[in-house]
């Protein structure tokens with residue numbers, strides 16, 4: 001590197017210094033010393049505040065200026081909101097070191113965004129301990145800060161503020177965010193005689209609801225943005241995620257761990273109840289563990305509603321409870337004890353169980369026992385489980401169907417019981433292999449039907465080639481199976497069940513999705529049952545004919561041997577002859593197709609009757625968006641439905657809702 005000459009060096013230094021001089025103080029441009037905010041007093045105000053601690057008023061600049069700040073601060077002597085400096089908490093780029101009175105009357109007359117932020121940060125101040133002055137012979141009722149619902153739940157009206165200087169009440173959020181006039185905004189409300197009605201009316205008004213929403217949103221935004229430690233929060237969240245992942249992995253491998261560790265896991269994962277939701281539902285199911293002790297799983301389900309957040313359904317696993325007495329009475333006792341232990345009220349409960357008779361039983365089942373104590377603990381069955389039972393009912397409804405499923409099982413046993421046969425099958429059938437049937441898992445029926453339906457040709461060829469393999473003994477060849485498969489009725493039943501199970505499979509998947517509601521459930525169930533009709537029979541026959549072509553057999557229904565009724569001597573002429581149906585197609589249609597339809601219909605209507613009842617009472621609530629442009633007649637009808645619902649949800653002196661309030665809200 002070449003060394004600079006002295007003159008050159010000095011020249012460069014001068015340029016450098018000149019540049020530095022030019023930029024001097026540039027940083028200070030970002031740090032403003034002068035907090036000159038329109039309509040607000042200067043920093044002196046703050047210094048006064050700090051000395052006196054009492055909140056002081058920021059005098060508005062123009063119009064009806066209020067100079068009574070001294071008076072206000074003296075009358076707010078027992079103000080229980082500690083005055084805070086807004087500069088410490090304000091998220092605005094220019095911190096405003098001012099305090100605005102908690103008395104709504106004394107707010108500046110034009111509220112800018114900055115002032116609104118400060119007021120929101122300070123929050124509403126509800127004066128309670130004060131010798132309220134009289135007005136019209138009455139005093140301000142402090143109880144109006146709370147609103148008691150029909151179901152004895154108390155709701156805090158955090159938006160209601162009392163102005164000491166004017167002896168009247170204001171709506172905090174409307175005064176802050178709403179532009180329209182309401183009784184509670186310009187002058188405040190002081191008619192203590194009618195205050196409850198006025199407040200009810202106000203809090204139902206759209207303007208108030210909008211203002212309330214903007215207030216809450218602003219609160220959240222401030223808390224979210226400003227919280228200085230948002231980066232800390234991110235770190236914390238990452239940490240939580242990490243440990244959740246660790247826990248999940250541990251749980252995944254826990255099946256390989258010893259029983260003590262497993263039990264410890266279970267007891268640790270059973271959660272302590274921390275939710276504050278009033279209403280909840282319990283889901284219980286019993287199963288026997290390996291040491292033959294009946295264990296009841298208990299799950300608590302509730303809805304979490306928070307302002308400005310999505311409504312969420314939560315389920316908490318409460319643990320396994322050993323049960324010694326499994327009939328309904330014993331179980332009810334166990335459940336009630338458990339609820340008491342957790343401090344949950346029976347009157348706020350709903351129930352959901354599976355189809356076990358000790359649970360759903362009409363006379364001695366748990367649901368009945370609990371309903372006797374609280375008729376509002378509505379019981380809803382597990383729909384997927386019920387659907388499974390509908391399939392099981394239909395699977396034993398006719399001799400054709402029984403024959404069909406037993407043949408499916410026989411085909412599975414045929415291949416699986418010999419490794420030679422299994423090897424032959426594996427060689428030709430690549431996609432699905434045959435599956436066994438299970439009586440408890442209805443999905444096993446789908447698994448068993450699919451391979452045969454889609455690979456009938458391949459499976460049949462294998463059965464045939466094994467039967468014709470003369471190098472094997474007759475036991476191995478088991479020729480009977482091939483003969484049984486050559487049956488057109490078997491193919492028809494295969495086509496029917498393929499359709500039925502597909503439909504049920506769709507319904508079942510839908511039923512398990514979390515955002516599914518009652519009316520949708522009922523619709524899916526109806527669709528699942530009614531999709532097979534008279535015309536459906538022809539399409540089934542067509543499909544079966546194609547299958548018959550695949551395995552090269554004549555597509556005709558044969559008269560199967562059936563049990564003939566004994567010929568009795570008739571005493572009277574009006575007793576018709578009880579003759580079996582001669583036409584094979586009609587016989588199949590009546591005894592198999594219709595039989596499946598009938599069984600499914602009866603089974604669904606019987607098993608889902610309770611669901612229909614519950615749905616009928618709540619149905620109108622699922623279409624709230626349709627209530628927008630309400631005609632008079634629809635209004636009357638809606639009011640009637642609300643009233644019906646109130647009756648439905650009442651027991652003794654307790655009621656969960658108030659029909660008129662619900663109607664107003666809708």
Ligand SMILES: [Zn+2]
Pocket residue numbers: 159171172173174175184202207208209211
């Ligand atoms: Zn309001």
